[in-house]
Amino acid sequence: MHNFEFVKPSSVADAVAALANGEAQPLSGGQTLIPSMKARLNAPEVLVSLTGIAEMQGVSRDGGALEIGAATPHATVAREAASHFPGLAGLAGQIGDPAVRARGTIGGSIANNDPSACYPAAALGTGATIVTDRREIAADDFFQGMFTTALDEGELITKVRFPIPGASAYAKFLQPASRFALTGVFVAKYASGVRVAVTGASEDGVFRWAEAEAALSSNFDAEAVAGLSVPANGMISDLHGTSEYRAHLVRVMTQRAVRAAS
Amino acid sequence: MPKVMMKVNGAEAAAEVEGRTLLSTYLRDLIGLTGTHVGCDTSQCGACVVLVDGQPVKSCTAFAADLEGAEVTTVEGMTNPDGSLSVIQQAFQDYHGLQCGFCTPGMVMSTAALLAENPKPSEEEIRHYLEGNICRCTGYQNIVRAVMAASGQDAGALAAE
Structure with a gap:
């Protein structure tokens, strides 16, 4: 790995100032970034660690919403969100393995927007708000395709605010080598309707399945989506599964999520 | 190079590190605790797992400089105080x-x-x-x-x- 300058600020303001240098990148848990740097897919000149910033840590309830500091590890979310928002805690507890969950963070996952990552499904499936150092971005506007987000250069996610649904669940079809989702579906039921977000399947990254949302909003039952399907065109096809297989999994995992949430 | 201090298996440790120095390198090469094994060095195998502040961490996938002041337990720290196996x-x-x-x-x-x-x-x-x-x-x-x-x-x- 190429060497770099390591800095560890203790406030968001100092981190943003350090990131203003165009050659600097933020480092959160590093569970994706460090392997990428070893493979020389990424070679920042400066790494700005976010692990020493107290205001970016923790899980807190604010009325009907759960706010999670961007540098909060998955293991902490799995533990501390469980009584408030079990669907989200269940998702966090399925990411990677215990050592990955001890370091990897929600902000890192959402900022990276890997097309097979779990957290983007929860953010989009709840209509979460991505809070940065300078603005608030609705999840519907945030995810803009594989590894692409609405974040500007040097902009830092500081927390994510999830409206807590009446019922929710994440159903993940595990790709057992990478431990990412071969296909994962997050379903959330609100008084205003049901949201369904799919990760791991589309070449455009996480997406909402509008047809299933409409069907489940009128009848929150796994059978309500039994006759629906998504087109295989545009689904990821690789050695783990064809696009047709992933399209099939979208419906199956949606049904499993609805059953788990009911 | 900055010096990074940690408490490793209950004892104070200190070593000068580069930004890119991994925790596994710190433990094995800089303070001589070779019980931690580096298998794949790509975060997949778990041979290098140690405890950092009680949590399991892949030591090949964390920078030593990020762990200033951490309490680390390696396999060398697993034996009983009299040296017998835990x-x-x-x-x-x-x-x-x-x-x-x-x-x-x-x-x-x-x-x-x-x-x-x-x-x-x-x-x-x-x-x-x-x-x-x-x-x-x-x-x-x-x-x-x-x-x-x-x-x-x-x-x-x-x-x-």
Whole structure:
């Protein structure tokens, strides 16, 4: 790995100032970034660690919403969100393995927007708000395709605010080598309707399945989506599964999520 | 180069590091604790797992500079104060929970993390928790037996595979 300058600020303001240098990148848990740097897919000149910033840590309830500091590890979310928002805690507890969950963070996952990552499904499936150092971005506007987000250069996610649904669940079809989702579906039921977000399947990254949302909003039952399907065109096809297989999994995992949430 | 201090196995450690110095490098090359094994060096095998502030961490996937002041436990820190094997280590020996032994430090440390969180895990919970630790000898059956024994449970009663 190429060497770099390591800095560890203790406030968001100092981190943003350090990131203003165009050659600097933020480092959160590093569970994706460090392997990428070893493979020389990424070679920042400066790494700005976010692990020493107290205001970016923790899980807190604010009325009907759960706010999670961007540098909060998955293991902490799995533990501390469980009584408030079990669907989200269940998702966090399925990411990677215990050592990955001890370091990897929600902000890192959402900022990276890997097309097979779990957290983007929860953010989009709840209509979460991505809070940065300078603005608030609705999840519907945030995810803009594989590894692409609405974040500007040097902009830092500081927390994510999830409206807590009446019922929710994440159903993940595990790709057992990478431990990412071969296909994962997050379903959330609100008084205003049901949201369904799919990760791991589309070449455009996480997406909402509008047809299933409409069907489940009128009848929150796994059978309500039994006759629906998504087109295989545009689904990821690789050695783990064809696009047709992933399209099939979208419906199956949606049904499993609805059953788990009911 | 900046000096990074940690408490490793209860003792103060200090070493000068580059930005890119991994925790595994710090432990093995800079302070001489070679019990932590680096298997894949790509975050996949879990051989390098150590405890950082009580949590299991892949030491090949964390920068030493990010862990200033951390409390780290490696396999060298697992023995009892008199130097005898800890309950977990003894169970791995008694139940032959290792073949070549390369994955063992990571297995032992992940087991320590599991039992701290869940003192009497079921067989399924053990297999689930250790999914980030790969044994390329495929000696999982005896590893799971060892963890059952280390947690004071009947190690003979594994589900048929």
